[in-house]
Amino acid sequence: MDVETGTSSGPELLLELDRDARRGLRAQLEDGLREAVRSGRLAAHLRLPATRALASDLGVSRRLVVDAYGQLLAEGYLVARHGAGTFVADAAGTSAAAAAEPRPSVPRFDFFPGFPDLANFPRQAWLRALRATLRDAPDRAFGYPDPRGALELRRAIAEHLRRVRGVVADPETIVVCSGAAQGFFLLARALDGGRIAVEDPGLPPHRAILAAQGARLVPLPVDERGARVDDLAALAAAEGPIDAVLVTPAHQSPTGVALAPPRRAALLAWAGENEGLVIEDDYDAEYRYDRAPLAAMQGLAADRVVYMGTVSKTLAPALRLGWLVLPARLVDRVVSEKLLADHGCATIEQLALAHLIAGGAYDRHLRQARRRYRARRDALVEAVARHLPGARVTGVAAGLHAIVRLGQAVDGMRLMQAAGRRSVGVYPLGYAYMDVRPVDDGLVLGYANLAEPAIEEGIRRLGRALEDL
């Protein structure tokens, strides 16, 4: 391939080569160029230095630069224009190339538990919804948003939640927020330093949000039947009165168990007797593969339960859209916190989501996604049986992640590193406890963002990584 870049030498380029490194100079040069394109230091359409000039700047042979340019041309990072030189590819070409290239910091087989299938975002349906919104929205939609959320979206959510989750939902008691994350932020502020019992293990970032807003957190242990609700009385005796209990009843995060019906009843009884609040994080209840899911607890005690939902598992975390269905007495407090936080969520995306839900595309997407994730969960269970002797998948067949019990405790950090060297991302369960357990036998593995062959290969490599230890 001719990659001569013309007579002018082009821009200065800061690239450092380490002559003592084990990695060869050509590989270092290629890495440096790729990194510069990805990070935007080399902007799209920029002309690269002539090979001769760069070779002389770097003190390497021209052949080496020609080969490195040739490799990046083949990968799509660069484009050659005959007689004009070599240029950085435009953004589309760059991102396609970057996506195809495994980055050292993002493992190729990443079992990160927080993702739905990012490649399966309903781009066309979303585009249609956005287009319809921009065409039909009245001018006033472009003013400051309603801090409670766009009425169209609150209506669509209320109808959807009544139908699929048995939630007692009225658009007047719904507050749209920037994902569950902001829901926790708003609730902690509205509870004003209240004591909140949180499932342990749970999700550390959510605990951090609650604590940062002044909530006093009390660990509520979890066993195979979900949160140990009967412990609440003893916890209150030891720590002081508990104002709220945060649970993930449909699919405990992260252990994957479902809250047993007697415990659901006991939790609602606790709330009634103690004027307490239950925060029901229903983050992935759309996905149950072996039977119909139980309806949300909120439907049984709408005055005691805050119901929390999100599109992070159904559509994409990037949308940052979620909702709280609140007991009526909490609505004003939460809305004033929302106003103080950000004046309300972006209206156009809310209207597009309302369009997606009300027009049926949301349900269609969920039906298709459910089939896809069920197959991926099956693939995980099979791969574990094949490649990890002594290990098993625990928790109910639901959601987008599962717990794998390895059958022996391992040092989670060392396992992460060993797996990382084989380009596999795994997430030790021990780090989800309030009192971290560096040595534990559990892994939290998300399977939704990996196709079946990648799940199989990732688990095979995990088996090797365990042998490395």
Ligand SMILES: Cc1ncc(COP(=O)(O)O)c(C=O)c1O
């Ligand atoms: C337990 C739990 N709740 C809620 C969410 C969604 O959070 P958000 O809506 O802020 O993306 C997640 C996402 O991973 C989760 O694991």
